[in-house]
Every structure is written in C-alpha cells, then in structure tokens.
Amino acid sequence: MSNWDLMMPGMGLTAIGLAGVVLSYAGIAHTFIDGLHALSGLVMFIGLIFLAVGILDGGISTSNKAKATTLVVLGIALSFGLYALATMNTSAFTVTLAGILMAIGFPAIIIAYLAMKHPTIVKPVGVIVGMAAATGIIMWFAFGFVSPDTSMIPQQVGVEEPTQEIEPTGSIFAIQILEGSSEEGNPDYEPGIAVVTQGYTIEWTNVDSLAHTVTSAVDYGDTFDSSIMNAGDVFTLDTTNLEIGEYEYLCIIHPWMVATLIIEESKEAIKVTIPEGAAIPEEEQIFYDPQIIDVTVGTTVTWKNVDNTMHTATSGNPDGGADGVFDSDIMSAGDKFEFIFTDAGSYDYYCILHPWMIGTVNVE
Structure with missing residues (x-):
C-alpha cells in the first residue's frame, strides 16, 4: 500500500519546486541573480523522492488513491509535453525546462526505488548523496544552474533609478546580441560600447539561437532588465529618464557577456537639404546643402528632400x-531621413538615382 505520510509532503514540495523553476526560466522573478533557481530545483528534487518513496512503499500499489496520484503526476508531465508539441515551441525556455524536469525526475525516482528495494545492497544515504551529486553536475553544466559571480560584474558607476516610465518617443538606436555570443570569448x-543621445529608444535584438538578457550590472537589473530574451526577441529601452552617464550591463545567464551604454546629452540635429533641381547635373547646381559637414560623435544628421523628384542619401x-553604413531608401518630396553617427571617420554618400549628387560627413 502507498504511504500517504510520505506522498502528501512529496506532492507539496514537488509543486512548490516546479513553480519556482517555471518562474525562474520564465523571467518573472530575478531568481538567476538571487540563486533561488537552484533552491527551487532542490525542493522539487526532494519532493519527487518523497513522492516516489510513498508510492512504492510496500511495493507497487494498486489502490485507487495511488492510481489517482500517479495519474496526476503523469498528467502534469504529459500536459507540458503536449503543450510544447502543439505549439511547436522550440525556444530555449521550453527545451531547458524539459531538460530540468528530466534531470530532476529520473534520478529522484531511481533513488527512491533503490532505497526501498535494495537497502542491504546499496545504502540509501550513499545512493541519495551520489545521485544528488551527479544530478547537480548535470544541472551545472547542461542547464546553467549557477548564479553570476559577483567578481565578474563591474562594480562602478552609480546611477539613479528612473522615477517614471513613459512611452518611447525618440529615434531608434539598434544593438544586436550576436550569434554565438554564449561562447565565452x-x-x-554589437556595438560593445554604445553612445546614445538621451531621449532615444534603444532596441536590443537577440539574433542568437539561445536565450540571453540585457541587465544593468551595478544594481542587478533595477535600472533596466529585459528578463529572458529568446531567439528573435526584442527589448526596448526609452532613455528619456536615464541620467547622463555610463552604464555597464550584462547577460545574467552568461555573465561574461558585458557591454557599456553611454548616455549623452541631446545634441541639436544637423540638417542637410536636398534642394529643388538637385536631379539636374548642371554646373553650380547644389545637390546637398551643405555638401560637406563636420560633426561630433553622437550627432544626428537629418536629410530632407525639398525637391519634387525622388532621391536617396546612401553611404x-x-x-x-553603397557601403552599408546608412541608406535612406527612396525619399519622395518632403521626406526626411535621420542617422546617428556613433563612430569617428569620414563618410561619403551619394544619391543612387542621380550618382552625380555626392556629399561628405566628417565625424570627430
């Protein structure tokens, strides 16, 4: 017969541990930083041991209560599997959570079975310790069950927490989480050091196949935190309320991934006009006004087409x-195009529709 004195706490601990694991990998709670993800896994591990021992106590029970309990446990596992299959969810979250369930569940059942059926051959305590150690190693290397080492997180640059959230209104500054970035080194x-004008909206896009985060390092995500970003996810940050200064940020799943965000004061945009008649290749005709401009890093240049013909501003x-640095695409009459120059250098550009139209932006 089943032992309900063991099964009841086993079911409770299993449910609590499973909830903690799900919350951790869903990014709802900052359990990666706090280290509670490992504790949640341990609670679930112990709960499954109690549950398995209770079910197997005295042999495999055929009572209705034992059958119902077994069906509940199997139902949870099957529901998760069917959900993943039905939605064809290939995200790192689904794969990792499935791996965690197997890494915790199988050893727990084996430990319970050996402890109940072969106590004279293998001492239960030795089995539990050995299997727990093996499970811990699997979790450590396969599923990243380790909190970031504080020595790996730069401890500098105090910043104030934003006091108000507003809808993003500024221009977009794009940053990518590169493919293969989970490998240390x-x-x-990209870019690793981003110089952004205050008021712009930053967009981080995860182009890697694994999950990552964008988390402010000095305060463990209080200033900004993307939570778990699966492949293809985008995290946006409005810099309007960020203080002028330097912010280190990192991926809490792969803490060797560290980058810098520098917020600068807003600079007045430099305007370049495409004047009327620019499409006509005549002497003394002005094509871009001014044709050559000198700006500093972080300056926004705005091109406006006041001609009645389509043009481009293409680096x-x-x-x-075209060299791919910037491209306005086709600009009809009255259209504008903005670009932030984040790197020093000299940038030539032209109109791909009227190649005699050329200009230069010198960035210092």
Whole structure:
C-alpha cells in the first residue's frame, strides 16, 4: 500500500519546486541573480523522492488513491509535453525546462526505488548523496544552474533609478546580441560600447539561437532588465529618464557577456537639404546643402528632400557603390531621413538615382 505520510509532503514540495523553476526560466522573478533557481530545483528534487518513496512503499500499489496520484503526476508531465508539441515551441525556455524536469525526475525516482528495494545492497544515504551529486553536475553544466559571480560584474558607476516610465518617443538606436555570443570569448553585444543621445529608444535584438538578457550590472537589473530574451526577441529601452552617464550591463545567464551604454546629452540635429533641381547635373547646381559637414560623435544628421523628384542619401560613392553604413531608401518630396553617427571617420554618400549628387560627413 502507498504511504500517504510520505506522498502528501512529496506532492507539496514537488509543486512548490516546479513553480519556482517555471518562474525562474520564465523571467518573472530575478531568481538567476538571487540563486533561488537552484533552491527551487532542490525542493522539487526532494519532493519527487518523497513522492516516489510513498508510492512504492510496500511495493507497487494498486489502490485507487495511488492510481489517482500517479495519474496526476503523469498528467502534469504529459500536459507540458503536449503543450510544447502543439505549439511547436522550440525556444530555449521550453527545451531547458524539459531538460530540468528530466534531470530532476529520473534520478529522484531511481533513488527512491533503490532505497526501498535494495537497502542491504546499496545504502540509501550513499545512493541519495551520489545521485544528488551527479544530478547537480548535470544541472551545472547542461542547464546553467549557477548564479553570476559577483567578481565578474563591474562594480562602478552609480546611477539613479528612473522615477517614471513613459512611452518611447525618440529615434531608434539598434544593438544586436550576436550569434554565438554564449561562447565565452566570442563577440556578444554589437556595438560593445554604445553612445546614445538621451531621449532615444534603444532596441536590443537577440539574433542568437539561445536565450540571453540585457541587465544593468551595478544594481542587478533595477535600472533596466529585459528578463529572458529568446531567439528573435526584442527589448526596448526609452532613455528619456536615464541620467547622463555610463552604464555597464550584462547577460545574467552568461555573465561574461558585458557591454557599456553611454548616455549623452541631446545634441541639436544637423540638417542637410536636398534642394529643388538637385536631379539636374548642371554646373553650380547644389545637390546637398551643405555638401560637406563636420560633426561630433553622437550627432544626428537629418536629410530632407525639398525637391519634387525622388532621391536617396546612401553611404558610399558612385564608383564603389553603397557601403552599408546608412541608406535612406527612396525619399519622395518632403521626406526626411535621420542617422546617428556613433563612430569617428569620414563618410561619403551619394544619391543612387542621380550618382552625380555626392556629399561628405566628417565625424570627430
């Protein structure tokens, strides 16, 4: 017969541990930082041992209560599996959670079975300790059950927490989480040092196949935190309420991924006009006004087409073609195009529709 004195606490501990694991990997709670994800796994592990011992006490029970309990446990596992199959969810969250359930569940059942059926051959305490150690190693290396080492998190730059959240209103500054960034030593955030004008909206896009985060390092995510970003996810941050200064941030899943965000004061945009008649290749015709401009890093340049013909502002030159730094695409009459120059250098550009139209932006 089943032992309900063991099964009841087993079911409770299993449910609590499972809830903690789900909350951790769903990014609802900052359990990666606090280390509670490991505690949740341990609680679930112990709960399954109690549950399995209770069910197997005195042999495999055929009572209705034992059958119902077994069906409940199997129902939880099957429901999760069917949900993943039905939604074709291939995210790192689904795969990782399934792996955690197997890594915790199988050893727990084996430990309980050996402890009940072969107490004279293998001492229960030795089995539990050995299997728990093996499970811990599997979790450590396979599922990242380790909190970031505080020595790996830069301890500098005090910043004030934003006091108010508002809808993003500024222009977009794009940052990518690069493919393969989970491997230590590989490039991770691009650009690694982002100089952004206050008021702009930053968009981080995870182009890697694994989950990552964008988390302010000095205060463990109080200033900004993306939670878990699966492949293809985008995290946006409005910098309007961020103080001017430097912010270190990292991925709490892969804490060697560290980058810097520098918020600068708003700068007045430099305006370049595409004047009327620019499409006509005549002498003394002005194509971009002004044709050559000198700006500093972080400056926004705005091109406006006041001609009645379509034009572009495309980085590169007519001989070598576009170099991919910036491109306005087709600008109809009255259209505008903005670009933030974040790196020093000299940038030639031209109109791909009228290649005699050329200009230069010098960035210091």
